Amino acid sequence: MSDRLPGFSTLAVHAGAQPDPTTGARATPIYQTTSFVFNDADHAASLFGLQAFGNIYTRIGNPTNAVLEERVAALEGGTAALAVASGHAAQVVVLQQLLQPGDEFIAARKLYGGSINQFTHAFKSFGWNVVWADPDDIASFERAVTPRTKAIFIESIANPAGSITDIEAISTVARKAGVPLIVDNTLASPYLIRPIDHGADIVVHSLTKFLGGHGNSLGGIIVDAGTFDWSTGGKYPMLSEPRPEYHGIRLQETFGNFAFAIACRVLGLRDLGPALSPFNAFMILTGIETLPLRMQKHCDNAKAVAEFLAGHPAVASVSYAGLPSDKYNRLARKYAPKGAGAVFTFSLKGGYDAGVNLVSKLQLFSHLANVGDTRSLVIHPASTTHSQLDDAAKIKSGAGPDVVRLSVGIEDKEDLIADLEQALAA
Structure with missing residues (x-):
């Protein structure tokens, strides 16, 4: 293919996928395996130390899931993505990287009822506190910002009312506060709205909905826009400070504009464990083609x-x-x-x-x-x-x-x- 940037429909079919190098299979295979063989001891050590990319264990990554991640990242215009077991799991993994006990995040009041319940009740056990704002009153987001604010969360098209959120206006508030804007793009899908183009730093989806599209497979995904400087002000130690699990690596410093996606994988998915089944990844990939x-x-x-x-x-x-x-x-x-x-x-x-x-x-x-x-x-x-x-x-x-x-x-x-x-x- 020429240097021409592929269109949306082409990316929906091809992004992230190649014929299987062993069998020549055109459709992405379902790699239904728990584990992957290492070349040798040095190869294993480099994978576990984040010195090389590769497959270790399906809880952390899988080749079928990797195609799904690359495809959705391409459709959303992000630098990298991480697929997880559900949209709710995506929200937990995202906020785990951003919030410490006692921290706050601002959320639009017009949200899916399950998210309202998760934010109001379940997150209390982590010490994460939600502050509600009105998406029809942008100033309410500004008023809600405090020194403990670490993120702003909205839906591009709100569930259930189908109302449209002014992403750019709320992004301006997030920039001024020095915090990332997280946009749940489930109801729009990147076909209708690409939040990163309007100032989002992180995009999440319930893959269960329009991306999969056939009501047969649960899944969630996190897309890293690569736009946020995680070292600013020491607000985000999970990304900016040395990680003892990985011999002192600073994820922001090592991985640059896809550091957040890496953090979600090697700190969130690895330890919390909401892995997406490769079979579900295959089903969702098939749905995305149309x-x-x-x-x-x-x-x-x-x-x-x-x-x-x-x-x-x-x-x-x-x-x-x-x-x-x-x-x-x-x-x-x-x-x-x-x-x-x-x-x-x-x-x-x-x-x-x-x-x-x-x-x-x-x-x-x-x-x-x-x-x-x-x-x-x-x-x-x-x-x-x-x-x-x-x-x-x-x-x-x-x-x-x-x-x-x-x-x-x-x-x-x-x-x-x-x-x-x-x-x-x-």
């Missing part, structure tokens, strides 16, 4: 469904940034011109009971707790994914009692509209 085709169909269908719902008499409101009347449409046109995603919410005039009843009447939409599947999905967040929150917190996160969330799939849009029409009539 990502551009799927995402465009998802978005086109979602817009059609949102337009239908906006005109239905039983619907009180529709929150979809792709609609010209939506408050986030300006941000959608700036950050996601190819489409505003496939996950959005709408409110029913009948309130909580109407939401519960609607999901039971739908036939083509599957009632389950996931998004990003080829199939269309529906859930009533207030009674499920966000049920652990009180009513005020549900409303703030976009999951009030009357709200229904859709993840619009790639079926024929006419069939999806017909299913909603019969359920609303019933």
